Amino acid sequence: MTAINAATGGARPALRHRLAERGIDRQLLLLIPAALFVLILFIYPFLYGVGLSFQPTEGGALGAYREFFTDAYLRDTILTTLQLSLPAALLNVLASVPIAYRMRGRFRGKRLLTTLLVVPITLGTVLTAQGLLNFLGPTGWFNRTLLSSGLADAPVRLTNNYWGVFFSLVITGFPFAFLLVLSYLSGIDPTLERAAATLGAGRWQRFRRITLPLLAPGLATTFCLTFVLAFSVFPSAVLVGDPSGTTRVMSIAAYDAAYVRYDYPLASAVAVLMGVVELLVIAAVLGWRALLYTGSTAGGKG
């Protein structure tokens, strides 16, 4: 009798173990309320919007999309948005790398410097835009200095055009990129570079051959995140940009369609297309990332 029990016990392990073998943890059930919340707040409106974009008042199911791609004023917003967000995201990532690289060790005043670099996050886009207008505007300090020092005859136009939005994207996006890159960098075992040094690698070689390859996947992720942040730019495109011309980004087009022309299907179509473009860029970056080494960044066991 006991033998049989033991045998069946061996053949049928506890339910928890069987679930665990399939990667199911019953505690995951606790996530259900949160999952429902996400479903109601995010996925439902998303699906509703997608559905709406296929129900324009005229032109059949794809009418709104056809309108978007035939109207140059709408179609060009894709290029405008990419022209702003891709260089801004790239600059944010590329500028973070050397600064974070210099700051990865411990030194006096590191916390203060990090705090200063992170302040723009807390400011928000509108305050940044106001600051930019005050500083870089036609009568701002920057231009006044240029004029009074005789370096320029007329004010340099740096706001209410492409550059205003670009600066704003860099100011708000850089701290995110910097913090992410810094944390990726501190995850790389510092003895690896020391080992490379004893093998004869100079400063640049150590960075190029050891740190950069280990950092690259993190840079790809950072690029994707700052790109997404920059892509949906709206406030600064309006406030420090040229919202009817060179900085008419996709979100402005969507806003126009929805609240100026009351064409909700078209607005939804623009929103869906924004998502599609973002996904294409991210897929390309992550595809490149998949080619890289993405394993552990430690130098050995133990």
Place this chain on the structure above:
Amino acid sequence: MTAAATSRASTPATRPGHFETLRLDGVSRSFGGQAALADLDLTIRRGEFIALLGPSGCGKSTALNCLAGLLPLTRGSIWQDETRLDVLPPERRGFGMVFQNYALFPHLPVRKNIAFGLQMRRVPRAEIRRRVDEALRLVHLEEHAGKLPGQLSGGQQQRVAIARAVVLEPSLVLMDEPLSNLDAKLRLEMRTEIRRLHQSLGLTTVYVTHDQEEALSLADRLVVLRAGRVQQIGTPEELHTEPANWHVADFMGYRNLLPVRAGARQGAGITVEIEGQELTGTPVGDPAPGSEVIAGIRPEDLRIGPAGSTGVPATVEVVEYQGREVAVEARTDGGIPLNLRAVDRPAVGDRITVTVEPRRLLVFPADAR
């Protein structure tokens, strides 16, 4: 004119020649006013195997990093023959280093890890290939050449780290506790392997360890450190038979260190009194008669005397099987614990008489440092 010869001739700065002596002159390093290494004087001759030995935190890694150029010195200098070395960055010193955690490049396969240093020295491709193959064969990793470090076992990673350091034929190989992460059996195997490589490649090696057995079996000379200061430098035999003070003795397996009072001088010897027994020992470092001293004796130099012989009476407390012999811990009637070896296995609770060979009893001043 072969490719190898040209590369040697064209890059003299990145390929420092082998030295005759490497001199450490008062090398010191402090961290925030706290001395981690103080006044290390040491001359390393070409072909020597030096072990830096000491307890955890005594400054062994600090000394090694100072040698490698990974830590700037606070004071002192390092000379390679007549060239001053401590002003050079690590990449210009031409030393090979094996790190405690191996520090293998996780994104490069084994072959590229080993080739890294050769590539940095711009060695021609064909020669890199040949030398990497040779290094792989040397550490028996031919089949694993294409794997990433993460796919190797600890012992295999260890061997990659050694191969990566020695493939450059460095003038000095530095090893920081390279065996500490391995299991006991592998540790013994790799120990032999390291000694074999040292001899067959004609290397000069500085080896850091806290394991006295490892140090004694590997090294030509040992440097014993304690709290950043050199306690003694000598051959394994010298350290084993003539430890300079009781700290070194402690490290060299003198498990019985008894605080006692010194008696009078007797010729070359000095008497101490243990449990009412007057014993004569060899003084080390001039212990004053009548002062507090420490009597040091190895477990293997204490014997169980025949019944009725003169010696210290004690009671057996613990018996540990150790193969050919047993290790016995006994306690004297006065409560002093003694570690000794015995061939016949005594039973716990047995009354025994412990005798000591006078020449093997060392008497150290108590406050020696």
